[in-house]
Amino acid sequence: MTDILTLLDATLRLSTPLLLACLAxxxxxxxxxxxxxxxxxxxxxxxxxxxxxxxxxxxxIGLLAGIGGSLILSAIHxxxxxxxxxxxxxxxxxxxxxxxxxxxLMAQAWFxxxxxxxxxxxxxxxxxxxxxxxxxxxxxxxxxPIYSEVISGQTILVYVALAFVPLSWWVLxxxxxxxxxxxxxxxxxxxxxxxxxxxxxxxAAVAICGVLCGVAGAYLSTGLQAGFVKEMTAGRGYIALAAxxxxxxxxxxxxxxxxxxxFLQAFALRPDLIERWLHFKVQTQLLDVMPYILTIIILxxxxxxxxxxxxxxxxYVKER
Amino acid sequence: xxxxxxxxLVGISKAFGPVQANKDISIxxxxxxxxxxxxxxxxxxxxxxxxxxxxxxxxxxxIFINGQKTQIPDSQxxxxxxxxxxxxxxxxxxxxxxxxxxxxxxEDGWRLGPSLSKARRQLKQLADDYDLNVDPDARxxxxxxxxxxxxxxxKALYRDANILILDEPxxxxxxxxxxxxxxxxxxxxxxxxxxILITHKLREIMEITDTVSVxxxxxxxxxxxxxxxxxxxxxxxxVGRKVLLRVDKKPAAPGKSVLExxxxxxxxxxxxxxxRGVSFEVRAGEILGIAGVAGNGQSELxxxxxxxxxxxGTILLNGEPLDLTGAASDGQTRRARGIAHVPEDRQHEGLIxxxxxxxxxxxxxxxxxxxxxxxxxxxxxxLRADTEAKMKRFDVRPPDPSLAxxxxxxxxxxxxVLAREIERNPDLLLIGQPTRGVDIGAIEFIHQQIVALxxxxxxxxxVSVELDEIMSLSDRIAVMFDGRIxxxxxxxxxxxxxxxxxxxxxxGEAA
Numbered sequence: 001m002t003d004i005l006t007l008l009d010a011t012l013r014l015s016t017p018l019l020l021a022c023l024a025x026x027x028x029x030x031x032x033x034x035x036x037x038x039x040x041x042x043x044x045x046x047x048x049x050x051x052x053x054x055x056x057x058x059x060x061i062g063l064l065a066g067i068g069g070s071l072i073l074s075a076i077h078x079x080x081x082x083x084x085x086x087x088x089x090x091x092x093x094x095x096x097x098x099x100x101x102x103x104x105l106m107a108q109a110w111f112x113x114x115x116x117x118x119x120x121x122x123x124x125x126x127x128x129x130x131x132x133x134x135x136x137x138x139x140x141x142x143x144x145p146i147y148s149e150v151i152s153g154q155t156i157l158v159y160v161a162l163a164f165v166p167l168s169w170w171v172l173x174x175x176x177x178x179x180x181x182x183x184x185x186x187x188x189x190x191x192x193x194x195x196x197x198x199x200x201x202x203x204a205a206v207a208i209c210g211v212l213c214g215v216a217g218a219y220l221s222t223g224l225q226a227g228f229v230k231e232m233t234a235g236r237g238y239i240a241l242a243a244x245x246x247x248x249x250x251x252x253x254x255x256x257x258x259x260x261x262x263f264l265q266a267f268a269l270r271p272d273l274i275e276r277w278l279h280f281k282v283q284t285q286l287l288d289v290m291p292y293i294l295t296i297i298i299l300x301x302x303x304x305x306x307x308x309x310x311x312x313x314x315x316y317v318k319e320r
Numbered sequence: 321x322x323x324x325x326x327x328x329l330v331g332i333s334k335a336f337g338p339v340q341a342n343k344d345i346s347i348x349x350x351x352x353x354x355x356x357x358x359x360x361x362x363x364x365x366x367x368x369x370x371x372x373x374x375x376x377x378x379x380x381x382x383i384f385i386n387g388q389k390t391q392i393p394d395s396q397x398x399x400x401x402x403x404x405x406x407x408x409x410x411x412x413x414x415x416x417x418x419x420x421x422x423x424x425x426x427e428d429g430w431r432l433g434p435s436l437s438k439a440r441r442q443l444k445q446l447a448d449d450y451d452l453n454v455d456p457d458a459r460x461x462x463x464x465x466x467x468x469x470x471x472x473x474x475k476a477l478y479r480d481a482n483i484l485i486l487d488e489p490x491x492x493x494x495x496x497x498x499x500x501x502x503x504x505x506x507x508x509x510x511x512x513x514x515x516i517l518i519t520h521k522l523r524e525i526m527e528i529t530d531t532v533s534v535x536x537x538x539x540x541x542x543x544x545x546x547x548x549x550x551x552x553x554x555x556x557x558x559v560g561r562k563v564l565l566r567v568d569k570k571p572a573a574p575g576k577s578v579l580e581x582x583x584x585x586x587x588x589x590x591x592x593x594x595x596r597g598v599s600f601e602v603r604a605g606e607i608l609g610i611a612g613v614a615g616n617g618q619s620e621l622x623x624x625x626x627x628x629x630x631x632x633g634t635i636l637l638n639g640e641p642l643d644l645t646g647a648a649s650d651g652q653t654r655r656a657r658g659i660a661h662v663p664e665d666r667q668h669e670g671l672i673x674x675x676x677x678x679x680x681x682x683x684x685x686x687x688x689x690x691x692x693x694x695x696x697x698x699x700x701x702x703l704r705a706d707t708e709a710k711m712k713r714f715d716v717r718p719p720d721p722s723l724a725x726x727x728x729x730x731x732x733x734x735x736x737v738l739a740r741e742i743e744r745n746p747d748l749l750l751i752g753q754p755t756r757g758v759d760i761g762a763i764e765f766i767h768q769q770i771v772a773l774x775x776x777x778x779x780x781x782x783v784s785v786e787l788d789e790i791m792s793l794s795d796r797i798a799v800m801f802d803g804r805i806x807x808x809x810x811x812x813x814x815x816x817x818x819x820x821x822x823x824x825x826x827x828g829e830a831a
Contacts, residue, residue: 176427176435183413183424190411193375194425194475195396310414318375 003273005149007266012150013224015262016161017042017216017233021240022247022254023161023168024212030172030249031205032185032311036092037077038213039237040099045070045217047103050117050228051110053124059222062124066221067214073099074210082202085315096237104230117221117228126155126223155223157215164212168251181205185309188316198316213237235292242295248306264290324387326351326483326514327372332381334367341367343538345381349483349531354505354515356525356546359535360558360759361730365518366408368535369485373405374398385483399426404476408488410468412460418471419443419456422478439478446477450507466497473504484508485516490524494613495787495820502528520558520760522551522565523788534558559761569771572795575604577639578779579625579748584633586620586803594620595631596803602748602779607770609794609811610783612823617803618783619664622752625781626661627654638747655684660741662734664752664783670737673726677716678707680725681740710739715765731762738766742773749773752783767793787816787823801825 021038028035045066053062073095080091104115111117134152137144172178180201184191188198220236221228239261246260247253267273268287275281325348334342341364349355359365371378374392383390385401392398398405412421419439428435440456447453454463454470463471469489476484486505490498505515505528517529525532526546533543534557542557555563579602586595595617602608612618623629627650635642637657643649651661663669671680682691682703690706693699707721714735716728725733734754741749754770755763770793774780784790790797791811799806799822806822 174432176430176432179420179424179427179432183416186413186415187411190413190421190424193373193395193405193407193411195394195399196425 001145003270003276005145007263007270007273008146008150009153010266010269011259011263012154012158013262014265015258016154016158017220017224017236018240018243018261019161019255019258020157020164020212020216020219021237022243022258023164023251024209024216025241025244026168026247026249026251026254027181027205027212028209029244029312030185030309031181031202032188032309032314032316033077033081033202033206033209034088034092034313035077035206035209036089036241037073037095037099037237038209038240039233039235040092040096041070041073041210041213042217042220042237043096043099043103043231043233044073045214046221046232047107047117047217047228049218050120050221051107053120053222054111054118054227057123059120059124059126062222063215063218066218067211070214070217071207071210074206074213078203078206081315082199082206085317088313088315100231103228107228107230115230120222120226124222125226126157126219128153129156129159155219157219157223160215161219162255165251165255168254172251177204182309185311188311189318192316192318202316239291239295242298245306245308246298249309261291261294264294324351325349325384326386327516328384328387329368329372330382330384332368332371332383333379334364334371334376335379340538342371342378345535345538345540347533347540347543349514349516351514352509352512353530354509354517354528356529356532357516357518357535358520358522358525358532358554358558360520360761361757362537362759363535363558364538365535366487369405369487369516369518372398373403373485399479399481402480402482403485404473404479404481404483405485406469406472406476406487406489408491410465410472412468412471414461415459417457417459418454418463418474421460421471422456422475426479442478443474446474450477450504450511452477452504464497465492466494466500469493469501470504473508481513483514483516485518487518488520489517490519490521492614494823495816496824498524522554525554526551536560555760559759561761563760564764567767567771567792569793570775572606572774574606574795575777577601578604578637579781580634580636580639581625582634582636584621584624584631584635586617586624586629586631588620594803595624597633598800598803598805600798600805600808602781604747604779605774605777606795607774607780607782607793609790609797610781610800611787611790611797611819612785612800614785616800616823618800619752620803621800622661622664622750622781622783625654625659625750626663627651627659651684652687655744655746658747660744660746660749662737662741662749662751662754664756666730666733666737671725671733674724676722676724677711677728677736678704678721680736681707681710681721683740685740685744710743711736713743714739714769729759729762730757731759731766734758734766735762738769742769746778748779748781750781750783753785754782755784755786755789787819791816791819799823 021042025035025038048069049062049066052065053059077091077095080086081088107115107117131152134148138148172182180191180196184198184201192198220232243254243257243261246257268290271282271284271287327349329345329347332342332345345368357365370376374394374397383392390401419436422443423435423439428438443456452470452474454467460468489501493501509515519525529546532546534541534554536558551565555565582599584595584598588594610618620629624631630645630649667673691698691703704721711719716732716735754766770780782793794811796808797811798808799819801823802825
């Protein structure tokens with residue numbers, strides 16, 4: 001029982017950055033801008049959050065710095081792919097390379113600790129929050145332990161990520177902005193002829209993507225871990241993209257997909273559980289690659305038909 | 321009605337680089353009229369309307385709406401000025417509902433719910449006022465093009481448009497749908513709306529407009545009352561010279577059977593049956609015209625005959641069966657057997673747009689010994705000379721073999737394809753949409769070439785969505801609907817009404 005609870009707890013923690021990145025990609029791609037640079041934005045945000053948290057001792061300043069850094073990369077991506085109608089994949093790849101190099105370089109220049117930031121302590125990290133009644137309900141069978149052990153006791157960013165699921169759904173499907181945003185990803189000409197700015201909408205989507213990637217990155221270095229280390233995103237941006245396809249570009253499905261990936265990642269941390277339950281030893285390397293294998297399976301199209309937004313990846317040019 | 325025109329354009333000019341698309345154009349469109357603008361492809365009609373709708377900014381000139389000088393820098397300004405536009409290619413979001421498409425960009429507030437309920441009420445009102453019934457909850461991708469066009473009209477009306485511009489609205493419609501559209505336009509006119517109809521079809525101008533303006537090479541050549549003009553006069557104004565609108569041909573003298581198709585079936589990759597047992601015959605020296613609304617299996621028929629789609633059934637060419645699924649079911653083998661093919665979509669299937677004319681002339685015939693120097697090298701000089709000769713014979717302008725295909729006009733592109741295929745002296749010519757996007761002058765030439773080939777005793781299978789073309793060129797007409805041939809008719813013994821019914825799937829007596 002305790003094993004399962006700790007496994008679920010780890011699942012929730014590991015799903016959080018995926019979920020934030022996945023929702024980030026969802027906004028961007030729903031508006032027709034493919035963003036392979038989620039990874040790079042998260043990485044820069046992770047570094048800046050840890051760096052500023054370490055320097056100021058205030059994790060909130062770290063969070064803001066992370067979001068700011070991610071937004072700058074978003075602006076570059078927007079400029080390249082919306083304003084100058086460049087290739088969105090190339091722009092995204094460039095952002096990933098830039099992020100990969102610049103984070104280590106700056107970390108070394110600022111802290112001289114081999115490309116990492118100092119370990120964060122105290123107010124430099126996000127603390128676990130105990131939800132109301134967590135202790136009182138702990139005794140209730142099934143629900144009690146799940147509430148007190150898994151749901152309660154996470155950092156605030158976990159709850160923020162979870163809150164973004166219904167919020168994203170509401171924004172996309174219940175507001176004027178959402179209608180226009182979805183329309184611009186399907187047929188920008190329809191939006192343009194309706195007298196609404198295609199460029200404005202797409203920049204707004206890319207900015208939302210930047211904010212969410214910033215939160216995801218900050219969570220990695222100040223919530224999940226205590227500091228920045230080189231390449232700490234470890235492909236989470238790509239996994240989030242796979243989850244996005246798995247989720248068919250829908251917020252609630254994104255939650256489920258990310259929980260599944262998070263679960264696989266959590267499992268990889270506990271090879272002892274498999275040994276105990278199944279009575280044979282599984283190579284930890286094999287467990288480690290499970291999320292990536294699932295990614296490949298999803299990207300290869302084995303999960304049924306996922307129809308991406310129709311204008312995705314295409315710069316909008318007024319037709320002659 | 322007042323004496324102030326609904327729209328007055330004064331001295332509009334617009335250039336795209338070196339191309340002067342609109343040259344000092346002035347036009348007055350009166351309230352409550354249907355005003356036609358006719359001209360060949362590239363005459364500048366769409367550019368002019370795009371300027372009026374704020375899609376492009378004119379280099380010079382002024383726009384007056386109801387007598388007021390108005391700046392239209394973007395579509396939003398056009399909408400506010402009461403102008404609505406129905407584009408040739410609809411601007412609809414395919415996986416949105418009708419309601420969502422109508423509301424998009426004209427929402428009532430930041431929350432969607434109230435906007436949608438208000439639009440639902442108003443759509444119902446508009447449907448009652450103008451007989452424009454559309455299911456508001458249907459998805460665009462699930463409804464036909466006729467319905468989609470209604471949604472576009474509703475979008476404009478929902479935005480309180482008093483002036484409605486329609487760009488080539490009947491291109492995608494069946495004759496019945498086009499009639500329906502015209503009834504809707506009449507109704508809108510009765511309600512006091514002003515309508516601008518852009519088209520290249522003379523028949524539509526004569527049928528529905530009150531006034532017609534003719535454009536040629538970026539200039540407005542005339543504005544006349546429709547009741548005071550005639551199709552030949554308009555054609556002459558459009559082209560700048562006298563044009564023969566009727567195809568001049570002798571009665572056919574059909575010979576032996578060249579192509580015999582029996583129970584041909586095609587299933588596409590999605591498992592949808594595209595051809596459901598098609599049988600017909602084409603004889604030497606006759607043109608069999610296949611009429612039908614696009615997407616009823618005509619394309620698949622051409623593809624299977626041309627050798628790039630698999631099928632089942634029997635096809636006999638000069639009495640010998642063709643391989644429909646095996647190794648010999650390819651275009652190369654078909655050409656060797658004497659089938660030439662002018663594909664429906666010349667820009668994607670007939671030509672490679674970035675290749676030069678001479679490279680395009682080699683397409684499919686690159687193994688011709690005449691184009692080879694030896695086993696390794698092609699004789700490009702010979703190929704170029706051959707292309708130049710072909711271009712002269714087929715009046716391709718400019719006759720420059722080194723020009724890329726994309727730099728020729730639609731009509732001249734089609735002439736290049738025709739020259740390549742016809743000069744192979746085939747037994748059977750497959751020809752799809754021979755004059756789609758081709759201007760009137762070139763249409764005349766292309767039709768003459770097709771008839772000349774027939775008179776040499778060749779068999780011709782003509783597929784076209786233009787009913788006029790089918791009726792004037794064909795010696796026999798077969799109508800396709802939903803992968804079947806609904807019936808065969810002789811042009812002299814049928815009319816557009818009867819063919820239109822067959823095209824809509826209403827069965828006549830067996831042919």
